[in-house]
Amino acid sequence: MRQNPARRTALLDAAIGVLAEEGSRGLTLRAVDKAAGVPTGTASNYFSNRSQLLGQLMARVQERLAPDPERLARTLEAAPSRELVTALMGQLMERLRADRAGHLAMLELRLEATRRPELAAELGPFLRAEVRELTDFHVHHQLPGGRTGVFLLYLAMLGLIVNELTVPELLAGHPEEELIEALVNRLLAPESPPV
Known part of the structure; x- marks a missing residue:
């Protein structure tokens, strides 16, 4: 090779x-x-x-789909909050639009894994590691919601992404910013009052 x-x-x-x-x-x-x-x-x-x-x-x-490290660092200068998570999810959707092919390719890989056990054997651990890394990032930066909340948010954002890629007209009449804000607010536990 x-x-x-x-x-x-x-x-x-x-x-x-x-x-x-x-x-x-x-x-x-x-x-x-x-x-x-x-x-x-x-x-x-x-x-x-x-x-x-x-x-x-x-x-x-x-x-290709990873956030720009400098932009991420600037975004993380804000205090940990649901507003910060909403901003991060908004940036995820910006990356979707910037690299639609990358997101479609990952969706195709997921579908292909349902037909190819050898690919499923690679993709499963790969995605579990990705979710673990995202969750660890979330917890490390003291963002609200904890591990369960961020996993639920991952699943919800995946649904939003799949619909944006496949049937965007389904989302018509539902401003993306409002959908993301509602997802974050409903899935991540309210922040604890300062101690």
Whole structure:
């Protein structure tokens, strides 16, 4: 297998585009070559098969969807509150719009995992680790709601994201900011009074 990290990343990004546009059935090593604009056979020099490509896509999608560290640090300068969590969830939706293909690719990976036990075996632990990391982040920054609250918020935001990606007209008439604020306020326990 080739070890050029920039080429591997470019191929993974091309695969994310193919996955988002064509779905998992359209994702072949040949389609990745075509989308990346490289000679036929290039992707097979980096990924021994489609399964290996799918496994590596999870980590690349996670990288692409991660918040900008500087913006996150500025946002976290605010006091821990439900308002801060609402702002963080708003930024998540901004990232959705900025990288729709990345979010669609992750949704496709979830669907493909229902048909491929080997992918499910990788995706399950990957997503559990992601949720644990998000929960630890939430608790570390003393945001309201605790572990259960943040897990419920994760599930609710996933539903909002899936609907935004698949049937955005369902959300018409429901301003996103209001939906997010309502989710945060209903799912995260009210803050305790200062001691």
